[in-house]
Amino acid sequence: MAYARQHLESLYPGAVAIYLTGMGADSNPSPRGALLDAKRHGLELAGAVCGVLNRPLTPVRGPCKVAYTEVDLPLAEPPTREQLEKDAQSQDPHIRHRAAAYLQRLAEGKTMPGVRLPLAAVRLGDDLTFIAMGGEVVVDYATRFKRLFAADHPWLIGYAFEVPCYIPSARIIKEGGYEAESSLIYYGLYGPFRCRVEELLIQKMSELVASLR
Known part of the structure; x- marks a missing residue:
């Protein structure tokens, strides 16, 4: 860039x-x-x-309105202590450090790490609406948001506020692979996310956008 x-x-x-x-x-x-x-x-x-x-441009007018929320994303059940202890002996330092962090939380009686994702909508009159989500958001959300919010003239923004991990769609979760599973190692999380994460995020973003109309 x-x-x-x-x-x-x-x-x-x-x-x-x-x-x-x-x-x-x-x-x-x-x-x-x-x-x-x-x-x-x-x-x-x-x-x-x-x-x-070099072409005629469309002016953006009107008041600026903002809506913001945070959503707890559903992860799969965390691994057993036995699995964590096994991972803590891994030759891969990323797997080892992730397991050690989880074991430390268990020892301290703390809950396992989760993902609370920031979402926002920013509306400029009737001409433009920014749709913003934290995390590395996969393209399926762009496709759905463009269709759902076509009348709101959406501009989609990922990586907003913070990047806790990849934000997969139901399709990506079912396919598995890097974005859904192995990338979580480097973010210090055990997963994957549950497939309902996509509909949860669509619902919450729809509520934000509707509140600004």
């Missing part, structure tokens, strides 16, 4: 280019892996922005 910003700010002196990450945590640019790839993607993004700026 830095290369896109550099291009835009050089083309429009005095402007400040701001990038808001969307909801596409399970998507990757292609090609990727080299500095030249990043520069090419930055140039492509800057070109897309210039294309928009």
Whole structure:
């Protein structure tokens, strides 16, 4: 994104280019892996922005209204002490540290870690509504929110406020793999999330958006 910003700010002196990450945590640019790839993607993004700026723009008017909440996301039952003790002997330091943290909480009589996710909606008149969620939000939420809130002119933002982990959809959870399971190791969590997490988040965000209409 830095290369896109550099291009835009050089083309429009005095402007400040701001990038808001969307909801596409399970998507990757292609090609990727080299500095030249990043520069090419930055140039492509800057070109897309210039294309928009060279067309008639729609003004954003009206008062700013904000709604915010936090949602406790349902995780699977935590592992047994036996499993934690086994993981604490793992050769993988990430697995070992995660298990040690859970065992420490057990020893102190504390509940196991959970995920409380921040959600927000910001409405600017009838022209634009920002839909913001914490975490690395997968693309299925973008697809659903665009359809559900089409009349509200949504702009979707992931990675908002904080990033406790990937936020998978029911589809991703059923598929398993990195976003649903193994990535949680690096966030110090045992999972996966329960499939109802998607409908819970859709419901809560719908309530926020409706409260601003």
